[in-house]
Amino acid sequence: MRQSHLKIRHLEEYIVKVLMVLSLAVVVACAAFILFTILYKGLPALNWAMITQTSSGGYYLGQQGGILNAILGSIYLAGGGTLLALIPGIPLALFLHTDHHDSAWVKLVQLSLDTLTGIPSIVYGAFGFTIMVALRLRASLLAGIITLAFLELPILTRAINEVIRMVPEELEHASLGLGATVLETKIQVVVRQILPGLITAVQLAFGRAIGDAASVLFTAGYTDRIPVSLFQPVASLPLAVFYQMNTPFPAVQQRAYASALLLTLIVLVISLGSRLLSARLSRFIIK
């Protein structure tokens, strides 16, 4: 009796292990397949001109020039959106943590943030569009940045909030006990303690923003030029992929894969960079 029971327990262990390895394989295979496709189709079209020149002949049909306008445009848009989202995001995350754990306000804010995270980005695009019209802006870098900031705010705040929750209460007490104010403690101790997590949160939000097409479709527009002011329309990599892919010409479609490859590379570089930085900074954090 006990022997057979033991056998079943070992069998359970074995089945779960196999399931885990299979799931791992699915994830790795997906990533590898996507990477392989964009490398295989995009690499031939990738050349120096692609990343050093703006497009010529129109973004829809153009087979000459490059997509520097979209590369820079995407960095401006996602960078601007992330910075703008951080301005309310950090205080909001700190508020959610400070003293008010159980208040109805905190619960309402958290419910709102969770709902906002689940809303599709095309809705943010439409929302951004109405704001744009109300502010009498036209499709522009500024309108795109504002829309992306809305898209990023819930992701950023929730991610920062999760890191702040990990800060031990005793650490804050150590600072308060030395005669620091609550604000001094938050800024000089809590923020320093969460810095590595903050960088990961920023990287997540930035990654989401740079890859999003729908929210910038109506709000940022598209152009062959690099914008020189916040009020000019701006190109972006996801839309470059979208427009190029929609042309009837295989040569331009191939450029779409090259654009996708560049977008992936940018996200990869940013992830690696933030990991390195975050690892350096976490030497100081208190476990």
Place this chain on the structure above:
Amino acid sequence: MENNRFTGPHVQIRHLDVYYDHQQTLKDINLDIPRNQITVILGPSGCGKTTLLKSINRFLDLSENVQISGQILVDGDDIYDPKIDVIELRKRIGLLAQRPYSLPMSIYDNVAYGMRLHHLCNNKNEMDQRIQHYLEEAGLWSEIKDRLHQPAVGLSVGQQQRLCLARGLAVEPEIILGDEITSALDPISAQHIEKRLLDLKKHYSIVIVTHILRQAKRLADHVIFMYLGEVVEQGPAHEVFNNPREQRTKAYMEGQF
């Protein structure tokens, strides 16, 4: 604070009652803490020792649902008077926690932190000297002088407790409170800390909480014995240890609780 002329007990507690969620944890506490001595608050776990300690630097304010009544006088001033500045009070009264929490910065910056908060020192050279001085006072300097700019979290727990001591001394307090400060440490580190306290009592009034009788005997000049939220007995160490007046004190000394 020009209260140095005040010559009575450093801290006087009068009729202190503390309630957590309507449950009384301290009952009519009356006691005196003498100047430049080590006062040991002794008693079994859960008797309100830590609550008493945290009422002295107003750390109880940080918890919700706490009600406090009565008086705590430091140099004759009631610290629960609304005119008292809590920030200034906590600068005067340092607290060492049971488990040392270094701040997420370098060893140097940990000690500099409080000095910078209170603008105690604006000159880089003087800052370096003071940091060395406080690390020496805490008995840590010789071990870490070559890695001042390394993360504090890389130190051992015992070293971190001494760093916390140096960090506390650096804001120039008058009173040092310690809550079971050696209980997370290995015996050698604990010995280090005890030795430092014995040296430091020349300049500071020290109050420590412990449930270890032997530690109390090694350190105490003045003893307060607590049981179930009340002060059972207090007085000079030799009297309380050798001739306890109360039956409950005697029972604790004999290991009955």
